[in-house]
Amino acid sequence: MEIIKKVLQSNKQWAEKVALQEPEFFKDLAKVQNPEILWIGCSDSRVPADRITGTLPGEIFVHRNIANLVIHTDVNFLSVLDYAVRHLHVKHVIVCGHYGCGGVGAALSNHNVDLVLNMWLRQIKDVYMLYEQELDGIKDETLKARRLVELNVVEQVKHLAKTSIIQRAWKHEQIPHLHGWVYGLEDGKINPIYEMHPGEPLDPIYQYDDI
Structure with missing residues (x-):
């Protein structure tokens, strides 16, 4: 207590x-609540959005989960995204991962971490499979984990662009801009690694033509 x-x-x-x-x-x-940024971050207690960005209450709308995942069947996440984009009209959506992420480390292993976490971490294993050749070529396990953190962030940004929520906003409002960042626990600095902007092309199978 x-x-x-x-x-x-x-x-x-x-x-x-x-x-x-x-x-x-x-x-x-x-x-009033009028943030310009939606932050999708990891639940890790060492990565608080406001502290590491020096922002004040009211400046960032925040959603956090293990390993900062964007999952198209996660109603909790989608409700946050929809509210931030359609009602708050945020100008930027940031997916921020961090080096030393426990979720990414667990996904790299073959350990059973029980039912719910196994299902959650499966999303990161799927990212690994997309970049299997590159990652298998990295022999240092620490460097491999760092690279998977980065690639995971890239894929989550791409997942954002595949949602009808983002595509509708891009079509009608030309916002938000999407950003992929990685935070360094060891130095406290943010590394911007990926961006997508309104109107960027997607694979046709993911595009909605009637929104």
């Missing part, structure tokens, strides 16, 4: 400090 007391006390101190520095901050924040 000590950690709970500590968290609550820290919240109180933070709220009082902010209110002292900017008396209208919370009143203004409560009136």
